[in-house]
Amino acid sequence: MKTLQIYLADLKELLQANDFVSVRSCLREVSPIDLAEAWDRFTPEERTAIFRLSTRQKATQLFEELDPPEQAGLLGGLRKNDAEELLSDLDPSETGRMMRGLPAPMVRQLTAIMKKGGQEYVQQYLQYPGQTVGALMRGRYVTLDERWPARTAVERIQYSTRLRRIEETHLDTLMVVDADNRLLGQVGLKSLVVAPGDMLVRDLMDSRPPTLPPEADQEEAVKLFTRYKLKSAPVVDSGEKVLGVVVYKDIFEVAAEETEEDFAKMAGFSHPASRTIARSAFLRLPWLLITCLGGMLVSVVVGHFEGTLSKIIALASFSPMIAGMGGNVGAQTATIMVRGLATGDIPPGGETKAIIHEIAIGLLMGVCYGLVVGAIADSVYSERYGLWFGVVVGLSMCFSMTFATVMASLEPFVLRRFGVDPATATGPMITTTTDILSNALYFSLASRLLLR
Amino acid sequence: MKTLQIYLADLKELLQANDFVSVRSCLREVSPIDLAEAWDRFTPEERTAIFRLSTRQKATQLFEELDPPEQAGLLGGLRKNDAEELLSDLDPSETGRMMRGLPAPMVRQLTAIMKKGGQEYVQQYLQYPGQTVGALMRGRYVTLDERWPARTAVERIQYSTRLRRIEETHLDTLMVVDADNRLLGQVGLKSLVVAPGDMLVRDLMDSRPPTLPPEADQEEAVKLFTRYKLKSAPVVDSGEKVLGVVVYKDIFEVAAEETEEDFAKMAGFSHPASRTIARSAFLRLPWLLITCLGGMLVSVVVGHFEGTLSKIIALASFSPMIAGMGGNVGAQTATIMVRGLATGDIPPGGETKAIIHEIAIGLLMGVCYGLVVGAIADSVYSERYGLWFGVVVGLSMCFSMTFATVMASLEPFVLRRFGVDPATATGPMITTTTDILSNALYFSLASRLLLR
The missing domain is CATH 1.10.357.20 (SLC41 divalent cation transporters, integral membrane domain)
Known part of the structure; x- marks a missing residue:
């Protein structure tokens, strides 16, 4: 917070003066999370400018932090090209979350902009009710073959992740699957990197990682992560097929909300964060x-x-x-x-x-x-x-x-x-x-x- | 829990029959966290056997999950060689945490077993009061030079981490420091791995990562991690020199305890988990x-x-x-x-x-x-x-x-x-x-x- 409070007045001044070089360097010092929190202090024009002058990675992070109506407002202000690029950078779960909160005509408009593969992902995501693990899981992850040596696995990770999308692809723990996409195990990126190059994925992987079913309540996911101090957990269907991955970042958010809720309920009211x-x-x-x-x-x-x-x-x-x-x-x-x-x-x-x-x-x-x-x-x-x-x-x-x-x-x-x-x-x-x-x-x- | 409940009777039977091969494969299916929770159902002999038959990585994890008196009991049952090996695998912060809870003669005995470097680390750790960030931070991390290309950085990580200690060394985010060990920035392992090999660490790093002072309250660390959804945060002194790193695993534990505490205090009593x-x-x-x-x-x-x-x-x-x-x-x-x-x-x-x-x-x-x-x-x-x-x-x-x-x-x-x-x-x-x-x-x- 402090950081943004220091820069806020400067930022608004520089934006008015159209000094984009300085705005850029100013934005480098500020966390997207702080920016999102102070979003209502900027005019729509300033918001579009901030978004376009941020690095691609920070812009995506910023977008993810905003509430659905704010996301829609921002998207509306972008040029078609930029909107397309943003939608392709977002994880399908994030796009789906935003769409849940938007009016139908807007959803149709956005779907039209998206590429075909993305549309299907989002459709699939939207079939899970809110508050379930399915609605929480991310769709961008990398799978490995158990017969590969560590060296090949690392190359595959490099190949299947373009640099600009690192932030949006889950790489900390990699899922090892068979030809039918059934989960065989899980291996940490750091084990792969540190292992001798010819060691097989099979010998590095943890063959019994805790998994989550997509229909479970998000609360179950919080319990599992807290108990086993996980960084991620694969989501699998009843046939053990991998559907997605839940990551600790999203768990932080859910856990904070649930604690809020519990406290609120115990004091005898149902909505802690209310305005007027x-x-x-x-x-x-x-x-x-x-x-x-x-x-x-x-x-x-x-x-x-x-x-x-x-x-x-x-x-x-x-x-x-x-x-x-x-x-x-x-x-x-x-x-x-x-x-x-x-x-x-x-x-x-x-x-x-x-x-x-x-x-x-x-x-x-x-x-x-x-x-x-x-x-x-x-x-x-x-x-x-x-x-x-x-x-x-x-x-x-x-x-x-x-x-x-x-x-x-x-x-x-x-x-x-x-x-x-x-x-x-x-x-x-x-x-x-x-x-x-x-x-x-x-x-x-x-x-x-x-x-x- | 379920997993261990299934295996518990088998495990005790196999231990009594001295069928160590089956015990080993049985232990592979069980999480060290579940084992630690059911620790009081095993006899001292069974405990030593379980510990020695677990993989080195799981044994260390198991040890970290136990309470200090249980840790001391287990250490007492090990041969000198094994105890030495265990103490060298543990992060200094973990050893220090255990020593805080032990009687003085036992601490002296353990210190004698430890190697000289380890002793100094633990001494340094013990100077921070409990409940502070200093008492929470880990001592095993890898630092990088900002002038290295990504390729060299990855080699350096592989070199300075022997495979058997991966679990105990923090590698997810790497700290970039100058010649005086002052923090310049931080870079994620996945950025390093995915980046082109000749790209410089300087151009990959985040130059303004959130940091923590060692004297701050652990609650501050929880707030910072939750707010910015961090995986780790460097601990630096007033001169920006790196002292250690706080990792999300430990934050999970602190956060759970604090929530417990808050709930307990709000209901008007001070100790939620009490027995008789x-x-x-x-x-x-x-x-x-x-x-x-x-x-x-x-x-x-x-x-x-x-x-x-x-x-x-x-x-x-x-x-x-x-x-x-x-x-x-x-x-x-x-x-x-x-x-x-x-x-x-x-x-x-x-x-x-x-x-x-x-x-x-x-x-x-x-x-x-x-x-x-x-x-x-x-x-x-x-x-x-x-x-x-x-x-x-x-x-x-x-x-x-x-x-x-x-x-x-x-x-x-x-x-x-x-x-x-x-x-x-x-x-x-x-x-x-x-x-x-x-x-x-x-x-x-x-x-x-x-x-x-």
């Missing part, structure tokens, strides 16, 4: 509504026990603490469960163990806090309301904490069974349910035990 | 204690207004809702702020704008909910307590939500100024403060306006 105040408020309303409706139910519960409350007014003092402790223990438990499921810390089959573990913790803490708070309540109010007051407070505290843990540890699994993302299970929902039930128990215990 | 029930409960207690003490303060506040409450018993019905809504809005705001700071979405200098934005949202929602809930309270209770009852409920609701947003949006910055991680600012703390203050305002408003 009214829109942000609107997006957050649904979850607050649950809290609010829950609050009304609590007020109905408390209202129902007005008789008890008016006789033992001290009950009101402890009600917020009892509900609050339950809510917070519940939030802790839910966080552990949701993260455990997301990261794979809770493996398939290990659910019951994890649930029992959490409930035991909740019960233990419930008993501890129940004893302490009950004793305090007793010491302050036993003179006025008798010995049972402390018992009611302590028991309710223990119930509230245990109940919240039970609910928070079970809810993610229940929701998952119904196809709901468990990250939405936390926060407001658990707090609200605990509020209602712990208040109900507290006041009915009090009515039974203290008003005899 | 008692220990887990103990680790979570501190934050619950804050809630509990806060709850006691609330009960003191409510107790103070017992007179008011006994006359207008319906006040108790709305108190949980008012506090709950504030708490939940506060949690949403804090989540947005903490994530924004962590991901760089809130850039340095953009804090004030972000705070004002959040407070405006809080105020807007506070006014909306205040009007609605106030109207409901009025329609139900105006006959019994007069028109002011709805006003008190509505005003308190509005205050609670606005106040919670103000606090939640400011707190991360205040804490950051005092050097506290903002992720700890959320959840229980904000809920508790909001509970206390919104109840205080609610009951004092009620006393003033309803008991005149």
Whole structure:
């Protein structure tokens, strides 16, 4: 960011002065990622100029960083030749991603510009739904024959990659395939380069690389990359045929988005990056509504026990603490469960163990806090309301904490069974349910035990 | 995981039968990462056998995946020759990481085994505190001269990397340095391989690669890698001299840990992965204690207004809702702020704008909910307590939500100024403060306006 902030004013000035030589050298100092982020500070004319004055490699990178509408705007400003060149430089997956976000007439216009081979690739790409591995995989990679010596393999890489497209072709790990394009193994570019020239690809390759099916969720890809610290993973169909490759660069992006999403869901709203105040408020309303409706139910519960409350007014003092402790223990438990499921810390089959573990913790803490708070309540109010007051407070505290843990540890699994993302299970929902039930128990215990 | 689960029983059986040939081929199918995770299911003898029967590359990877005590246990079981070989294969940063976790006599014993050059590297590594970039960087990389043609550069890479250490030497991006080891630029292995043989390194290199200082926090490295989707970043001192390199593999690990940590802190406890029930409960207690003490303060506040409450018993019905809504809005705001700071979405200098934005949202929602809930309270209770009852409920609701947003949006910055991680600012703390203050305002408003 800093770099661009330094150059931004200069860049705009130089562009206005039509001093293209200086603009070029200025652009060399700036990352395409920073440029893309500040894209809305340039006029359409400046954008086209920046794009055309960047090196081909940086221009492609810049284009990939923009949002689909911005990409379309930029493409519209380019001459037909330049647009054609750009489209041939882009990976089909990138072109497809852009097309998903464009109106149909524009898509038709772009398809017309593309070369025939490119069109087919993009069509193939578009058949995979968004959020799947298929929509994430790249189409530009190099395959090798297992019988080649390392020297031939390196020559083949050099031959099949023209210099200007290096950035867009995945070369870090090369896929070894048979005559039917079935995956036999994978070999790193660095192993090939460093190996003696006559060593065979077969003897250099890793024959059991982790692979991904195209229909898997992108989240699965993030898990696989993180677990095995991969640089790339081949995408293969059910017959082991290679369809494409997922690369770590794209995984960075997906992982960042998913973390954002998880955090947002846990706080109880569904869209973290929203612009206007009214829109942000609107997006957050649904979850607050649950809290609010829950609050009304609590007020109905408390209202129902007005008789008890008016006789033992001290009950009101402890009600917020009892509900609050339950809510917070519940939030802790839910966080552990949701993260455990997301990261794979809770493996398939290990659910019951994890649930029992959490409930035991909740019960233990419930008993501890129940004893302490009950004793305090007793010491302050036993003179006025008798010995049972402390018992009611302590028991309710223990119930509230245990109940919240039970609910928070079970809810993610229940929701998952119904196809709901468990990250939405936390926060407001658990707090609200605990509020209602712990208040109900507290006041009915009090009515039974203290008003005899 | 699945792969190892399939082979685990076989592997143990084959080891007991001393069928080393089959063990070897079995080990070829299993990832070192899966092996390391199931390490506690093997006996010490089995562990040594597995280690010795793995390929050299896999053995090193396996060793790197183990925790320091397990590493020490494994080293102790090896013959002196094998231990020496292993220590020379490891990157100095890995050896250093292990030594940080070992008792002093063991460290001395290991240092004695190491070769002199290795000892110096490790000493140098150990001077950087944990959690810094210096403690993360790797020491095995290759540097190039900018005047070399690509062909010479590739030869140099082949020469300075013996095949058996490829995995441990970083080769993806090569650092171009001058005679004093000062960084001039960086070039990707694939650019070098694909370029015409007589093209100069100078013309292939990226002359402004993002770099990291060794004293920076590891979190900074994660941010840089995620933002620019890097594969590696050179670590340079204040004089631009190259000290080492940070690679994406290690970043994956740090990033996963940090996300875990953030989630844990937001839920209000500090250690997500803990084993026994008692220990887990103990680790979570501190934050619950804050809630509990806060709850006691609330009960003191409510107790103070017992007179008011006994006359207008319906006040108790709305108190949980008012506090709950504030708490939940506060949690949403804090989540947005903490994530924004962590991901760089809130850039340095953009804090004030972000705070004002959040407070405006809080105020807007506070006014909306205040009007609605106030109207409901009025329609139900105006006959019994007069028109002011709805006003008190509505005003308190509005205050609670606005106040919670103000606090939640400011707190991360205040804490950051005092050097506290903002992720700890959320959840229980904000809920508790909001509970206390919104109840205080609610009951004092009620006393003033309803008991005149």
